[in-house]
Amino acid sequence: MIETYIDETTEAAATVASRLRIDRREFLQFCAATAATLGLPTGAEAAIAKAVEKAQRPSVIWLHFQECTGCSESLLRAEHPTLEKLILDVISLDYHETLMAAAGHQAEAARKSAMKANKGKYILVVEGAIPVAQDGIFCKIGGHKAIDMLKECAADAAAVIAMGSCASWGGMPSTDPNPTGSSGVADVLGKPVVTIPGCPPNPYNFLATAVHFLTFGKLPEIDQLGRPKFAYGRIIHEHCERRAHFDAGRFALEFGDEGHRKGYCLYKLGCKGPETYANCSTIGFGDVGESNWPVACGHPCIGCSEKGVGFTKPIHMTAQLKGMSPPASYPGVVEQQGKTSFASAAALAAIAGAAAGGAAMLAKNLGKQDDVPAPKKGE
Amino acid sequence: MANHTHAPAPLGGSLFTPFTLLLGTLSAIAGVILLYRLFYGLGAVTNLNDGYPWGIWIAYDVVVGSAFACGGYAMALLVYIFNKGQYHPLVRPALLASLFGYTLAGASVIFDLGRWWNFWHIFWPGYAQVNSVMFEVAVCISAYIVVMWIEFAPAFLEKWGLKDVRQKLNKLLFFFIALGVLLPSMHQSSLGSLLVIFGEQIHPLWQSGMLLPLIYLMTAILLGFAVVIFEATLSSTGFRRQLETPVLAPLAKLMYGLLAAYVVVRVLDLLLRGALGSAFAATWQAFWFWVEMACFVVPLATLATDRARRSAGRLFAGAVLLMLGGFLLRINGFLVGYMTGEGWHYFPSLAELMVTVGLIAFEILAYIYIVRNYPVLPAAQPATR
Numbered sequence: 001m002i003e004t005y006i007d008e009t010t011e012a013a014a015t016v017a018s019r020l021r022i023d024r025r026e027f028l029q030f031c032a033a034t035a036a037t038l039g040l041p042t043g044a045e046a047a048i049a050k051a052v053e054k055a056q057r058p059s060v061i062w063l064h065f066q067e068c069t070g071c072s073e074s075l076l077r078a079e080h081p082t083l084e085k086l087i088l089d090v091i092s093l094d095y096h097e098t099l100m101a102a103a104g105h106q107a108e109a110a111r112k113s114a115m116k117a118n119k120g121k122y123i124l125v126v127e128g129a130i131p132v133a134q135d136g137i138f139c140k141i142g143g144h145k146a147i148d149m150l151k152e153c154a155a156d157a158a159a160v161i162a163m164g165s166c167a168s169w170g171g172m173p174s175t176d177p178n179p180t181g182s183s184g185v186a187d188v189l190g191k192p193v194v195t196i197p198g199c200p201p202n203p204y205n206f207l208a209t210a211v212h213f214l215t216f217g218k219l220p221e222i223d224q225l226g227r228p229k230f231a232y233g234r235i236i237h238e239h240c241e242r243r244a245h246f247d248a249g250r251f252a253l254e255f256g257d258e259g260h261r262k263g264y265c266l267y268k269l270g271c272k273g274p275e276t277y278a279n280c281s282t283i284g285f286g287d288v289g290e291s292n293w294p295v296a297c298g299h300p301c302i303g304c305s306e307k308g309v310g311f312t313k314p315i316h317m318t319a320q321l322k323g324m325s326p327p328a329s330y331p332g333v334v335e336q337q338g339k340t341s342f343a344s345a346a347a348l349a350a351i352a353g354a355a356a357g358g359a360a361m362l363a364k365n366l367g368k369q370d371d372v373p374a375p376k377k378g379e
Numbered sequence: 380m381a382n383h384t385h386a387p388a389p390l391g392g393s394l395f396t397p398f399t400l401l402l403g404t405l406s407a408i409a410g411v412i413l414l415y416r417l418f419y420g421l422g423a424v425t426n427l428n429d430g431y432p433w434g435i436w437i438a439y440d441v442v443v444g445s446a447f448a449c450g451g452y453a454m455a456l457l458v459y460i461f462n463k464g465q466y467h468p469l470v471r472p473a474l475l476a477s478l479f480g481y482t483l484a485g486a487s488v489i490f491d492l493g494r495w496w497n498f499w500h501i502f503w504p505g506y507a508q509v510n511s512v513m514f515e516v517a518v519c520i521s522a523y524i525v526v527m528w529i530e531f532a533p534a535f536l537e538k539w540g541l542k543d544v545r546q547k548l549n550k551l552l553f554f555f556i557a558l559g560v561l562l563p564s565m566h567q568s569s570l571g572s573l574l575v576i577f578g579e580q581i582h583p584l585w586q587s588g589m590l591l592p593l594i595y596l597m598t599a600i601l602l603g604f605a606v607v608i609f610e611a612t613l614s615s616t617g618f619r620r621q622l623e624t625p626v627l628a629p630l631a632k633l634m635y636g637l638l639a640a641y642v643v644v645r646v647l648d649l650l651l652r653g654a655l656g657s658a659f660a661a662t663w664q665a666f667w668f669w670v671e672m673a674c675f676v677v678p679l680a681t682l683a684t685d686r687a688r689r690s691a692g693r694l695f696a697g698a699v700l701l702m703l704g705g706f707l708l709r710i711n712g713f714l715v716g717y718m719t720g721e722g723w724h725y726f727p728s729l730a731e732l733m734v735t736v737g738l739i740a741f742e743i744l745a746y747i748y749i750v751r752n753y754p755v756l757p758a759a760q761p762a763t764r
Binding site: 335336337338339340341343344345347348351359360362363364365366367368 | 426428429430431612613616622690691692693695696699722723724725726727728729731732733736
């Protein structure tokens, strides 16, 4: 059974590899990494490989509102050479203002035709918050207000994904006093959508959600805020590489102090890891391993993905601890490196002396009895 | 197989002597310290630290203790595998000493576990890490302890007059005896393998890499023979019986051959790895290395001839030196040559020492109790002097 699954995976991989002109191994690594990000069991990478091989390529319409395009950037600037190729291979990106070649009326026409051709089947991705104050006049594209455009595109979409904190819950534009009334997609549409918050979110969280849709025909399991559980099911603090320092009571107290240089916990510098749900501490950013995410770089987490934390609480304000209480006692910060007591050294010497003396005396006494006759051969 | 005159019989005699009272006191002290340790933790009793997570309770009580308890293994190997029936009278006393050595070595592990109440996890599927050498050692030693109690059971059954059970057990005993030879071969070598993964944390003089299992197995058998000689001599003098030198001398010849082979392996390994240079540095490690080597090389000289091996004094001194050598090899590998970083050091606390001393005292005490009340030592005429 294992062999068939390996064979099928290998076959699928070879097809995709030749189509995209990438290394077969790289493709399989991508499938495995995606399956791992989704927290899927062994064998899922085979299903993913097969789904990508079929290249059904769901149509995607990607809207930009009050945002900085950082979410798109994070997808495109991934250092991994195959990532952007794969994004464009697994989905058919029919409308994306930053990436599409078309401009002006052509662009609008592309959106309308894609919506018509894939009615009820396309995926709508929204990047950026939607202003609702004063009838939403603060953001217009091609003469349409953001709020109207969103409602129009969402009406016939198979699924709506809010990409980034702005689209998820308002994000940075919604910071108090929020003069434009920036709101998240779910608030505007009045129904729950899949949200991938973060500023920017990890590209793998978007990609894994898209691949899940492609492989299993449905979106992954989400929590009450629409966040995929595979990525936002746990608080950052739970899997933080500096967690041991937190538990041991070792904190950096200011930037550049001894504790900071030694990589101690950043909680007292205002790290929001203990109240932010995201997988940053397990998958890192930028495809260079776990060493590349804010906390690993020595800066406290600002809770960018969490409503009511990111862009709301001051960056260096101490986080509220969610779902945990400090241990009853802390081990010492300075560990004793070993001690020697005079009593034990003396006792050891006495025991050794007594044993040596006893053995020597016995051997000497035994030596006196050595005139025992030698045993006969063959006894 | 067993010669009639050699049939084992209880020694009898009083249990309460000044010596046994001393042993009892030492055992009781160790018991109190261990009880304290169970409630207040390792830090309250031992000098263990983050750099040295194990101390003499592992290095001596388990690693050395189980090697000293290889008498039963070595004798079973000799008598049942190589079919040397003339050594049969030595098997039961050797087995008894091994029984206590191993049982207490196994029990010591529990006291060295930080969260000792989880000790059963290692036997529980799902908790156990089956790829670990530690797992192999734990399961193997536990199995061997059970096997040894079964191997030794005839002594109890004879005493209690359970002839039926005895006969039934006799039919199955060959199986347990075979296991009793296989299991120590596995875990005694694995005790050496434990050091392999410590890599450069072990001083080059003791980091023999893939040869470690062989070195530990060879010395375990060597120690087994040495302990049999040591213990036979001690019980002869202690209980005022005739010396068993006529049986021990040919045994010493075998031991001598193994010793020579071991010294060759050890020295060749050091030479081929280019580690011998560090033996000439002015370090504690180098000093203890030379003491250890002396303990193996001196008997090589003093026990070279048949005549020397028939001298009870020389034989005893040689056996003691070999035991010391095997002891040092293990202490050096696990503590003296175990370097976990600058500044870290370890020396046992008085309480730790007293536990080890108490453990040894308890072993001797239990040995005396059993040989006085159960048929273990060959029924022999008292020494003619």
